[in-house]
Amino acid sequence: MNMEVIEKLNILSGAAKYDVSCSSSGVERKGGNNSVGNTSSSGICHSWSSDGRCISLLKILYSNDCIFDCAYCINRKSNDVKRASFTPAEITELTIGFYKRNYIEGLFLSSAIIKNPDHTMEMMLKVVKTLRTVHRFNGYIHLKAIPGADAKLLREAGFYADRMSVNIELPSEESLKKLAPQKNKKSILLPMKNLGDGALEICQDKKKFRNTPSFIPAGQSTQLIVGASPENDFTIMKLSDNLYKSYSLKRVYYSAFVKVNEDNRLPDKNEKMVREHRLYQADWLIRVYNFNVNELFENSKKFLDYDIDPKSFWALNNLNYFPIEINSADYDTLIRIPGIGIKSALRIIGARKYSVLDFENLKSFGVVLKRAKYFITCKGKYYGFIYKDAGDLKNMIKDKKNGLFIKLPYEKNLPEVYGNDNYL
Numbered sequence: 263m264n265m266e267v268i269e270k271l272n273i274l275s276g277a278a279k280y281d282v283s284c285s286s287s288g289v290e291r292k293g294g295n296n297s298v299g300n301t302s303s304s305g306i307c308h309s310w311s312s313d314g315r316c317i318s319l320l321k322i323l324y325s326n327d328c329i330f331d332c333a334y335c336i337n338r339k340s341n342d343v344k345r346a347s348f349t350p351a352e353i354t355e356l357t358i359g360f361y362k363r364n365y366i367e368g369l370f371l372s373s374a375i376i377k378n379p380d381h382t383m384e385m386m387l388k389v390v391k392t393l394r395t396v397h398r399f400n401g402y403i404h405l406k407a408i409p410g411a412d413a414k415l416l417r418e419a420g421f422y423a424d425r426m427s428v429n430i431e432l433p434s435e436e437s438l439k440k441l442a443p444q445k446n447k448k449s450i451l452l453p454m455k456n457l458g459d460g461a462l463e464i465c466q467d468k469k470k471f472r473n474t475p476s477f478i479p480a481g482q483s484t485q486l487i488v489g490a491s492p493e494n495d496f497t498i499m500k501l502s503d504n505l506y507k508s509y510s511l512k513r514v515y516y517s518a519f520v521k522v523n524e525d526n527r528l529p530d531k532n533e534k535m536v537r538e539h540r541l542y543q544a545d546w547l548i549r550v551y552n553f554n555v556n557e558l559f560e561n562s563k564k565f566l567d568y569d570i571d572p573k574s575f576w577a578l579n580n581l582n583y584f585p586i587e588i589n590s591a592d593y594d595t596l597i598r599i600p601g602i603g604i605k606s607a608l609r610i611i612g613a614r615k616y617s618v619l620d621f622e623n624l625k626s627f628g629v630v631l632k633r634a635k636y637f638i639t640c641k642g643k644y645y646g647f648i649y650k651d652a653g654d655l656k657n658m659i660k661d662k663k664n665g666l667f668i669k670l671p672y673e674k675n676l677p678e679v680y681g682n683d684n685y686l
């Protein structure tokens with residue numbers, strides 16, 4: 263690799279770390295005389311495939327030479343940072359070279375907007391098209407869709423990428439106007455709709471024609487910055503819910519605001535990691551556990567309770583629903599119990615076919631008893647402590663580890679890990 267490309271790689275992999283819609287491991291470890299391999303700091307990150315495997319991706323920007331001036335972004339036009347742009351040939355060579363050496367299993371390619379959205383998208387399309395058609399690259403590709411780019415370019419890119427994402431960035435049009443004045447809601451939602459429609463059409467065609475090519479088989483995702491603008495958690499969750507329903511999004515990624523620019527339009531401080539963490543939990547509940555957004559908030563409060571997870575919050579507000587008998591509750595009821603996830607609910611239902619369950623059995627099914635015991639009975643017996651009211655119970659179950667999330671650097675946030683069954 264020549265020095266110029268190494269320098270570009272350093273600049274453009276560093277600039278890509280601000281995008282959390284592909285999670286980064288944050289691990290840095292050098293190789294030595296007595297060891298084999300290293301964890302490179304130059305752009306290799308980890309993500310999760312749909313079957314739960316951890317895969318390594320080359321995570322880079324095509325360019326950080328942006329013509330836009332978004333207040334929150336390190337790459338904005340008015341910042342004095344080192345600029346660089348790859349050529350399509352350089353990225354394809356890097357990807358194939360790293361892939362052949364077994365460093366990576368795929369590519370995550372994003373970009374600042376160079377010249378104009380169409381030109382940027384054309385260059386990125388050239389990269390993925392060359393990888394797939396010339397090099398026959400069969401690894402995973404996550405490609406950013408550039409807001410405002412021509413619909414035809416986006417559609418074509420969808421046939422080469424596994425996943426595409428358009429970053430919605432801020433939760434309202436008003437905040438976009440204030441912090442990213444060159445973007446607007448339409449230029450973001452239109453590509454999302456275009457990709458969603460494309461995926462639906464291909465799905466229909468596949469039923470009729472056997473050789474229909476794949477179109478973003480891993481779906482589309484987006485990223486939202488939390489805390490750069492004043493929108494509350496209720497507004498954010500309503501927006502996510504709407505995006506899942508209207509655009510068939512696979513994931514919304516939440517990124518706690520990190521102040522990288524001095525700008526009086528921005529808040530003084532970084533957003534707390536615990537907020538991002540609770541939003542991911544709430545998101546998981548609406549996406550997988552069939553909760554609706556209204557259930558996760560009190561009438562007058564529009565922010566999640568950061569002291570406890572949102573499922574426990576809902577349970578404390580609905581104590582009349584509990585305790586639930588483990589030996590007779592159906593699946594939908596079981597997954598509403600704090601400390602019982604999808605897998606443990608299925609294991610409980612499976613095991614009930616053979617015997618009546620004892621309280622002692624539950625731990626082996628993955629049930630988090632320190633939370634669940636206050637909301638269940640087993641063979642009619644209650645195993646929790648006696649509590650006075652919801653406030654008293656909240657003190658017993660509240661998360662004592664909030665500090666853990668506040669201290670985590672944002673690079674170490676691993677959103678897909680929230681699929682862990684014990685998490686809710």
Ligand code: SF4
Binds near residue numbers: 328329332337339
């Ligand atoms: S368009 Fe993207 S890269 Fe450019 S300033 Fe805005 S957020 Fe940064």
